[in-house]
Amino acid sequence: xxxxxxxxxxxxxxxxxxxxxxxxxxxxxxxxxxxxxxxxxxxxxxxxxxxxxxxxxxxxxxxxxxxxxxxxxxxxxxxxxxxxxxxxxxxxxxxxxxxxxxxxxxxxxxxxxxxxxxxxxxxxxxxxxxxxxxxxxxxxxxxxxxxxxxxxxxxxxxxxxxxxxxxxxxxxxxxxxxxxxxxxxxxxxxxxxxxxxxxxxxxxxxxxxxxxxxxxxxxxxxxxxxxxxxxxxxxxxxxxxxxxxxxxxxxxxxx
Amino acid sequence: xxxxxxxxxxxxxxxxxxxxxxxxxxxxxxxxxxxxxxxxxxxxxxxxxxxxxxxxxxxxxxxxxxxxxxxxxxxxxxxxxxxxxxxxxxxxxxxxxxxxxxxxxxxxxxxxxxxxxxxxxxxxxxxxxxxxxxxxxxxxxxxxxxxxxxxxxxxxxxxxxxxxxxxxxxxxxxxxxxxxxxxxxxxxxxxxxxxxxxxxxxxxxxxxxxxxxxxxxxxxxxxxxxxxxxxxxxxxxxxxxxxxxxxxxxxxxxxxxxxxxxxxxxxxxxxxxxxxxxxxxxxxxxxxxxxxxxxxxxxxxxxxxxxxxxxxxxxxxx
Numbered sequence: 001x002x003x004x005x006x007x008x009x010x011x012x013x014x015x016x017x018x019x020x021x022x023x024x025x026x027x028x029x030x031x032x033x034x035x036x037x038x039x040x041x042x043x044x045x046x047x048x049x050x051x052x053x054x055x056x057x058x059x060x061x062x063x064x065x066x067x068x069x070x071x072x073x074x075x076x077x078x079x080x081x082x083x084x085x086x087x088x089x090x091x092x093x094x095x096x097x098x099x100x101x102x103x104x105x106x107x108x109x110x111x112x113x114x115x116x117x118x119x120x121x122x123x124x125x126x127x128x129x130x131x132x133x134x135x136x137x138x139x140x141x142x143x144x145x146x147x148x149x150x151x152x153x154x155x156x157x158x159x160x161x162x163x164x165x166x167x168x169x170x171x172x173x174x175x176x177x178x179x180x181x182x183x184x185x186x187x188x189x190x191x192x193x194x195x196x197x198x199x200x201x202x203x204x205x206x207x208x209x210x211x212x213x214x215x216x217x218x219x220x221x222x223x224x225x226x227x228x229x230x231x232x233x234x235x236x237x238x239x240x241x242x243x244x245x246x247x248x249x250x251x252x253x254x255x
Numbered sequence: 256x257x258x259x260x261x262x263x264x265x266x267x268x269x270x271x272x273x274x275x276x277x278x279x280x281x282x283x284x285x286x287x288x289x290x291x292x293x294x295x296x297x298x299x300x301x302x303x304x305x306x307x308x309x310x311x312x313x314x315x316x317x318x319x320x321x322x323x324x325x326x327x328x329x330x331x332x333x334x335x336x337x338x339x340x341x342x343x344x345x346x347x348x349x350x351x352x353x354x355x356x357x358x359x360x361x362x363x364x365x366x367x368x369x370x371x372x373x374x375x376x377x378x379x380x381x382x383x384x385x386x387x388x389x390x391x392x393x394x395x396x397x398x399x400x401x402x403x404x405x406x407x408x409x410x411x412x413x414x415x416x417x418x419x420x421x422x423x424x425x426x427x428x429x430x431x432x433x434x435x436x437x438x439x440x441x442x443x444x445x446x447x448x449x450x451x452x453x454x455x456x457x458x459x460x461x462x463x464x465x466x467x468x469x470x471x472x473x474x475x476x477x478x479x480x481x482x483x484x485x486x487x488x489x490x491x492x493x494x495x496x497x498x499x500x501x502x503x504x505x506x507x508x509x510x511x512x513x514x515x516x517x518x519x520x521x522x523x524x525x526x527x528x529x530x531x532x533x534x535x536x537x538x539x540x541x542x543x544x545x546x547x548x549x550x551x552x553x554x555x556x557x558x559x560x561x562x563x564x565x566x567x568x569x570x571x572x573x
Contacts, residue, residue: 009364013360016356017351021351089345089346091348093343093347094341094343094408095361095364097311098336098361098365098412099364099366
């Protein structure tokens with residue numbers, strides 16, 4: 001029995017459960033529409049003040065990549081709640097006595113979360129494309145790849161935190177305290193170019209800032225820029241770390 | 256089938272830098288034979304579930320050794336997992352899937368192919384009598400139905416040993432008896448069953464052998480009958496029509512009768528080694544002495560008496 005087989009089994013069941021809970025799908029569809037309609041008009045005006053042409057196409061070029069990073073963070077960081085709920089319900093214990101790989105139990109769940117977020121990302125880009133966004137297909141595919149890694153990173157970090165804290169009541173505030181500053185100085189809503197110098201130096205330590213820069217460069221078809229490979233490198237490294245940390249923690253603390 | 260030596264578990268809790276340790280299980284030696292229904296009886300917090308979870312590979316022991324169905328628990332937990340089934344105290348199904356889907360998934364987790372898993376699920380649906388409700392979502396099941404599904408899941412891969420953690424807790428009397436039937440059926444198919452319980456009747460009626468655990472150690476072990484005999488013998492009450500004094504006199508010389516416990520004007524209370532053997536002797540002796548026996552009653556000591564004798568407390572209060 002291989003790891004891939006086990007991951008597939010866990011993932012399949014998780015997807016089935018998601019499809020059978022229609023509210024999930026409704027939220028997944030409505031959220032991106034809200035993001036696009038409620039913030040893009042404001043951003044468009046703000047960008048005009050720094051000399052960007054007054055079109056939605058230009059605003060989306062800045063906003064959509066930022067939105068993708070934001071979804072990858074906020075969509076993933078709360079995944080630990082689901083994990084704790086399943087631990088409590090005993091469904092994880094039942095499969096833990098089977099020879100199934102411990103890593104697969106976590107990975108299959110993480111992939112479900114990633115698929116859910118990816119679905120939203122695709123939906124957002126499709127709507128934005130319909131509304132005037134223009135981005136080369138190859139760049140978009142690379143951006144998606146980066147997105148998937150980011151999503152996997154936040155899910156696994158979220159799982160790790162949940163396994164350390166093990167208390168649903170404390171988990172919400174902890175997630176918020178971590179995710180909010182990270183998002184504020186990642187430049188996802190307003191480009192970090194608006195920030196004073198000291199804040200830019202702080203942002204240098206934020207992996208999501210690097211990811212946002214890389215994502216924007218990809219959308220702007222600036223494939224050759226250093227920020228692209230820098231952002232990709234930071235993301236790959238941290239995703240690998242998050243994955244290793246949470247799966248080991250899971251396998252160790254739950255045996 | 257199960258053999259443990261000195262199995263231990265210590266829980267550590269840290270509070271403001273002071274580490275408190277609780278010896279949950281303090282060195283347990285057990286031998287469970289193949290095809291046995293072995294009961295682990297004890298009050299809540301005695302270490303039953305901790306021991307069970309160690310044997311089922313869910314907790315790492317802090318000391319000792321165990322071999323389960325031929326596989327070493329510490330060296331090769333993965334192999335142990337292949338050979339055992341485990342049913343937890345709380346439910347173990349997702350709400351929005353059917354029992355049939357759960358059974359098929361569980362079979363696949365043990366490595367069955369898709370087709371084999373479907374077949375195993377269909378077979379389990381029949382043999383556990385799940386067909387009438389097993390295609391509905393699990394969240395619609397009653398407590399008894401849920402329990403049946405849990406057990407069907409635990410044995411989907413035909414394990415050699417099945418661990419059941421307080422399987423009848425929270426069940427109504429009818430569902431409890433149904434579950435006992437189910438457990439007996441599995442045993443008849445050759446499975447070894449290890450069950451924890453705090454119900455005296457369950458240990459008494461369902462289990463072939465019982466170990467009584469208190470505060471992390473085993474205080475008594477044997478068949479329910481052995482355990483009860485070891486403690487107290489049986490009590491026989493006789494109702495006599497008048498000649499109590501004479502009856503006491505003739506009976507006290509008999510070998511099977513240990514003590515005359517109480518004597519009232521028309522009744523006698525005797526402590527005997529074995530009630531069934533003693534009754535014949537009593538009737539013969541009284542008949543020979545022309546004493547008329549009005550009625551008799553036989554009291555077997557319960558496992559609670561055993562617990563009381565070993566720990567000084569009643570299981571019902573513990």
